[in-house]
Amino acid sequence: MINISKIGAAAIAFSIAFGASFQASSDANINKLLSTIKLPPGFKISLFAKVPRARSMAIGTPLGTVFVGSRHGTIHMLRDRDKDGVAEEIVLKTDKLKVPNGVAYNGMSLYIVEQNQITFWAGPSEFDTARPLVPLIPIVKNLPNKFLHGWRYAAFGPDKKLYVAVGSPCNVCQVSGHEGKIIRMDGNGKNIETVASGVRNSVGFDWHPKTKELFFTDNGSDGMGDDIPADELNHVTKMGQFFGFPFYGGGKTRTPQTKDKQAPKNSVSPVIEFQAHSANLGIHFYSGNMFPSEYKNDAFVAQHGSWNRSSPVGYQLMRVRFNNKGKAVGKEVFASGWLKGNSAWGRPVDIKMIADGSLLVSDDFVGAIYRISYQR
Numbered sequence: 606m607i608n609i610s611k612i613g614a615a616a617i618a619f620s621i622a623f624g625a626s627f628q629a630s631s632d633a634n635i636n637k638l639l640s641t642i643k644l645p646p647g648f649k650i651s652l653f654a655k656v657p658r659a660r661s662m663a664i665g666t667p668l669g670t671v672f673v674g675s676r677h678g679t680i681h682m683l684r685d686r687d688k689d690g691v692a693e694e695i696v697l698k699t700d701k702l703k704v705p706n707g708v709a710y711n712g713m714s715l716y717i718v719e720q721n722q723i724t725f726w727a728g729p730s731e732f733d734t735a736r737p738l739v740p741l742i743p744i745v746k747n748l749p750n751k752f753l754h755g756w757r758y759a760a761f762g763p764d765k766k767l768y769v770a771v772g773s774p775c776n777v778c779q780v781s782g783h784e785g786k787i788i789r790m791d792g793n794g795k796n797i798e799t800v801a802s803g804v805r806n807s808v809g810f811d812w813h814p815k816t817k818e819l820f821f822t823d824n825g826s827d828g829m830g831d832d833i834p835a836d837e838l839n840h841v842t843k844m845g846q847f848f849g850f851p852f853y854g855g856g857k858t859r860t861p862q863t864k865d866k867q868a869p870k871n872s873v874s875p876v877i878e879f880q881a882h883s884a885n886l887g888i889h890f891y892s893g894n895m896f897p898s899e900y901k902n903d904a905f906v907a908q909h910g911s912w913n914r915s916s917p918v919g920y921q922l923m924r925v926r927f928n929n930k931g932k933a934v935g936k937e938v939f940a941s942g943w944l945k946g947n948s949a950w951g952r953p954v955d956i957k958m959i960a961d962g963s964l965l966v967s968d969d970f971v972g973a974i975y976r977i978s979y980q981r
Contacts, residue, residue, distance in 0.1 A: 630655075635973055638950055642942040644977070647897075650940065650966075653976040654692035656681050659967040661758060661808075661887070662957045662974070663708040663715065665731035669960050672715055672730075673967065673974065674708040676756045680717065682734050683974070688961070690976050698738040704752075706808075707759035709767060711792060718769055720755035722746045723794060744794030749774060749784050754806040758887075763817045767792060770821070772806035777826050777851045777862045785850055787821060787841075801841050803848040803872065805855070809887040809955065814902050816931035818842060822885040822906060823875070825855025827913050834858035836885045837875035838906070838925060838933060846873050855881070876933040882911035883919035887955030887967075895962025896979045902927050905939060907953035907966065920944035922953055922966065940977070943968075 630638075632652055639650050658675040665672065671683040671692070678701055684694035699705075707718025715730040716723065724741040748757070754772025762768050766789040773785040780786075787801040787810065800819065810821035819841040825834040834855030839848050852868035854860045856878045859868070879885050887907040891900050903926050910919035922940035925933055943951035952970040959965060963978040 630971065635971060638971075639975065641945075642940055644940050647981065648940075648977060648979050650975050650977050651690060653685070653690065653965055653974040654683050654695050655973050656683070656695060656967070657972040658969050659954065659972060659974055660706050660756070660969050661708050661955045662965060662967055663710040663760075664957050664959060665710050665715070668731050670731035670734075671957075671959075671965065671974070672708045672710065674706045674717070675969070676704050676706050678702050678705065680705055680708070680738065682731075684734055690963070690978065692974070694734050696734045704756050706756035707769065709759040709761050711761040711765070711767070714792075716759060716761075716767060716792075717741065718757040718759040719748075720752065720757070721748050721750040723748065723759075723767075723769065725792075744792075745790070745797070749782060756808065758808045758810065760810065761792075762789065762819070763812055764789075765792070766790060767794075768800065768810065768819075770804070770807040770810065772808075773804070773850060776828060777854065777860045779851065787819075799845050801839070801846055801848055803850045803852075803869075804839075805850040809885070809907070811888050811890050811904065813927065813931045814890050814892040818931060820876075820888060820890075820904065820933070822888050823848065823850075823855070824884055824886075825858075825881055826851075826860060827882070829854055829858065829861070830881075831914050831916070832881050835875070835878035835881055836883055838877035838879070838885070838888070838904075839873065840876045840933065847871055848873050848875075877925055877936055879906075879908070879923070879936070880918050882914040884909035884911060885919075885923070887953075887957075888925075889956040889958060889964070891958065891964075893958050893962030900924075902931075904933075905956050905964065907956050909952050909954055910944065910949055917944060917947055917949060920949045920952060922956070 661674040673681040680698045683692040704720040709716040713729040715726040723745040751774035758770040823837040849872040906923040908919035920943040924939040954967045966975045
């Protein structure tokens with residue numbers, strides 16, 4: 606059984622001992638900590654930028670400006686002008702939005718998905734870091750305005766439509782409307798469709814570079830024990846598929862709240878199961894040329910780490926291997942070291958590739974963006 610009081614006390618101590626100090630850490634201290642991260646031979650991790658509470662990222666074109674959302678009202682804009690792997694410009698654009706976790710970029714415009722609405726920043730978004738973040742034009746005003754799992758994830762797909770994950774506002778419950786779904790829409794917010802339902806809380810998705818099919822992470826239910834239910838990687842093969850929640854808490858584990866109800870027979874099982882409570886968030890398929898060729902078309906997944914487990918797990922990056930037909934065939938740890946014993950000093954959130962083929966990784970606990978590069 607999980608000792609809730611022990612976990613609560615540990616979480617408070619964890620926050621007090623690490624949260625404030627790491628948010629204020631110097632570049633040198635962060636790089637010293639990064640020297641303890643374990644990576645495959647030839648890979649290197651370094652500090653790209655200090656960004657308080659950094660969560661989801663979107664990469665602008667053609668300049669490669671990095672937009673960073675958060676769960677605390679802020680949007681930051683980063684620019685590495687000399688392309689040396691370190692952002693010289695770190696600009697706070699606003700601190701007044703409502704949980705602007707979701708950021709997406711299309712054409713020349715930044716889209717922001719808050720807890721309750723979707724807006725876009727009128728005008729060219731990435732050229733002038735000093736331009737005020739106004740006007741923000743609402744395109745969807747009726748997202749479920751509930752805090753729990755209200756931090757949205759968003760991205761534009763190969764079809765040029767905006768995809769948004771809307772979490773279930775609960776641990777286990779019946780959902781309604783857009784809750785517990787991934788939806789998509791035109792860039793003006795029109796023609797909203799359900800891509801996937803039965804989703805507990807997805808905070809990351811991406812498309813396979815060859816097949817263009819959607820894969821998304823999903824976090825399993827809490828309170829069922831240390832080792833169940835599994836976190837998930839799911840594969841959408843046709844529009845509107847149902848992925849099990851709330852009948853399944855994760856993987857093939859039924860929820861106690863629905864044990865007397867028959868689960869839909871069309872429920873789609875995950876293609877990869879991750880360790881329970883490892884909190885798999887951002888996923889990104891690698892399509893660049895910097896990393897060795899065997900990494901091409903594989904996916905990287907950020908494990909944010911557990912909060913309600915008697916001994917913590919996660920706090921690392923996973924690699925999911927895919928075959929030449931675009932099917933997930935296995936998983937392995939790619940980067941670890943943020944967790945030391947029962948204490949963690951960092952929590953990876955999102956992953957994005959930039960133009961040179963390196964990866965950016967956000968960390969909302971340290972308040973930083975890391976860069977992972979490879980040198981032959």
